Amino acid sequence: MQNLAQTPLNDLDINETERPTMPHLENATDIDRREGRHLAAIHRHYLSEMKQIAAVLERIKANDEPSDALRDIILHSDMRKNFEVAGTICGHQCRVLKMHHDIEEHSMFPTLAAQGHAPLTKVVEKLRAEHLVIHELLNRLGAISEILANNPSATNFENAYAVFFKLRSSVVSHFSYEETELEEAIGLYLDGI
Template identity: 50%
Template sequence: MTETTARRIPDLADLDEAGRPKAPPVPGATDHDRRRGLHLAAIHRGHLMEMHRLAQILDQVAAGVPGAADQLADAVPAMEMVRNMQAVGTLCGRECQMLTFHHDIEEAQMFPGLDSVGNAGLSAVVAKLKAEHLVVHELIDLLAADAETLRRDPSAEALKRARESFEALGRVVRSHFGYEETELQEALGHYFGDAI
C-alpha cells in the first residue's frame, strides 16, 4: 500500500451534511436584516478567491513552472483564513491562515454572540459549525504539509497529494460556507446588524 492510499483525507462525509441542524426563523427579522446578513457571504467570496489563486499555483506546479512549488508552500500559510486562526492560537500557516483567522473571529466573537441569544436551535447550528471548523482546520494543516513536501520533492506523487488535499479542502469549505451563510444570514443581520 502506498503512502497516498494509506493516508486519510477528511472530506464531505466528515461534515455529516445530512445531520446539519437548521436555524429557526428569527422572530421580528426583516428583509433589511436578511440583506445585512449577506455580509458573511461577501467575506466567504474573498476566501474562495484565495482558494482559486491556490488552484492556479497548483496548475503552474503541474506545468513545471520554475518556482511554483515554492510559491505554493509560501501561499498556503499566508492565506487570510490561516492568519485568522493563528491569531487566536488554533492553527498553523496563509489561504489556510485566512480561513483560520476567519474561523477564529467567528468562534471568539460571532458564535458567542449568537449563543447568548438563548435560542436552542441557533445554538445547535453554532455547535455544528464549530465542529466543521475542526475538519476545515485538519485539511488546512494537511495541505500546508503537502505543500512543504512538494517544495522539497517536486515529484508527481507529491503534486498528486497536494492536489488531493487541496481539492478536499475546496469541497469542504464550499459546503461549510454555504451552510453557514444559509443558516446564519437572518440571525446575523438581525442580532448584529451592521457590526458583521
C-alpha cells in the same frame, strides 16, 4: 475535542446530512437579512483566492504553460519552481482561513449561542464541528505545503493537490451552509458584520 489527525483524508467529512436548519426568526427584518449577507461577501473573497490557487494547481498538474494572469503567480514554467510556489500559496491560504474561523469562534459564535435560541445553538454547534474538520484539513495543507516547498516532488505535489481540493470542497459547502442558516441571526443579534 475530536482528534482528527489520524483520520484518513477520504474520511474527513463535514457530514452535510447531519446539518440542522435554522427557522426564520420572527423579528428579523429585511435590513437584518441584508446585514447578514455581508458574511457571504467576506466568503466570496476567500473563495476567489481559493479559485486562483485551484487554477494554479490545475495548471501545474496538467504541466500547462500558465496564462498571463497565472504567470505572475507561478513565476516560471519550471516544475520545481511551480511546486515551491504552490507550497507557498497553499500555506498562505491556511493562515487566512484560520484567521477567519478564529474570529467566528471567539466573537460571532459565542454571541449567537448566548441568545438562548435552541435551533440557532444547534446550527452554531454544527458549524463549530465543521470548523474542526476544516482546521484539520488546513493543518494538513500547511504541513504538506511545507514539505512540498522543501522537497518539490510529484508525490508531494499530488498529496498537496488532494488535500487542497478536499479543503476547497469542504469550505465551499461550509460557507454556503453558514451564510444560509445565519443570515437573519447575524443581522438581528450581531447588527451585521
